Amino acid sequence: MLELSLMQILLISLYAFISDVDGLTFQMGLSNAIFAGAFTGIVVGDIKLGLAIGATLQLMGLGVATYGGASVPNYKAAAMLGTAFAAITGQSIEFAIGIAVPVGILLTHMGTLVRFVNVFFQHKAEKYADEANLTGVSRSNALCCLTWGFGAAIPVFLGLYFGSEVVGFVTDKIPVWLLTGLKVSGKILPAMGIAILMRYLPLKKFYPFMILGFAIAAFLNVSLVGVAIIGFAIAAIWLMIKNQGLQVQSQDEGGDIDD
Known part of the structure; x- marks a missing residue:
């Protein structure tokens, strides 16, 4: 001891x-x-x-x-x-x-x-x-x-x-x-x-990401650092898609106003 x-x-x-x-x-x-x-x-x-x-x-x-x-x-x-x-x-x-x-x-x-x-x-x-x-x-x-x-x-x-x-x-x-x-x-x-x-x-809104992270960690034998990197990449992709959608929406609304 x-x-x-x-x-x-x-x-x-x-x-x-x-x-x-x-x-x-x-x-x-x-x-x-x-x-x-x-x-x-x-x-x-x-x-x-x-x-x-x-x-x-x-x-x-x-x-x-x-x-x-x-x-x-x-x-x-x-x-x-x-x-x-x-x-x-x-x-x-x-x-x-x-x-x-x-x-x-x-x-x-x-x-x-x-x-x-x-x-x-x-x-x-x-x-x-x-x-x-x-x-x-x-x-x-x-x-x-x-x-x-x-x-x-x-x-x-x-x-x-x-x-x-x-x-x-x-x-x-x-x-x-x-x-x-x-x-x-x-x-x-x-x-x-x-x-x-x-x-x-806010799991009710983002529960698919939680399920994906659990599956990667449990079944693909990826370390926590790897899961964190994958999660960061997915979050960045999601933000890019969301921002592009907002830009398209604002352009469409601007076109409607001009018409």
Whole structure:
């Protein structure tokens, strides 16, 4: 069983801190699950594993956002802990995803706690705004960002620091049927993520393209990159035909007006 060093744990925890602050400020994409999984994979020495877990969780999170203050699973932290646990135990990707998703859901409560704490700083910012104290407003907002950063880094650090003992206990003590269930759920959850994404797509209008893409991927053994290239080409052809139809229609309407 792989043991993570303290330096590896600190690096991953630091990434969790920076990525949460980035999501509130610069928004460079560091808080995406695929980047979190890739970084964790680099740290633990298996970037392929990190990319596979991060990309799967990223797919589950497509079309899901925290609009209106709604809480969604913390897929970024799930990707980091799932990648680390998979590297520690040597288990399959499906097992890691089955572990990571409940962890991500559990960490949504940490986000709720951070929101409660930040209410204090926001009230301070409002007070400073009434006093026209721009420095105080900036300081209060900066403290809110730090709270979010620590709210992400602390659970990741604790999960990784005690992870080997906890995961070792889980893999040794829990029954085989539960491990099998976690692996099965790990295979089902990506399909659920695709279903959530499809819920927001205009499939009633473009369902032939979806069927064509599924057939190409399932029966012609084409990679996802190949399917994406074919889809881009079909979309470009469809737009060209549509634009030509609009031009012909506008010309016909102009001719009718002249007559």
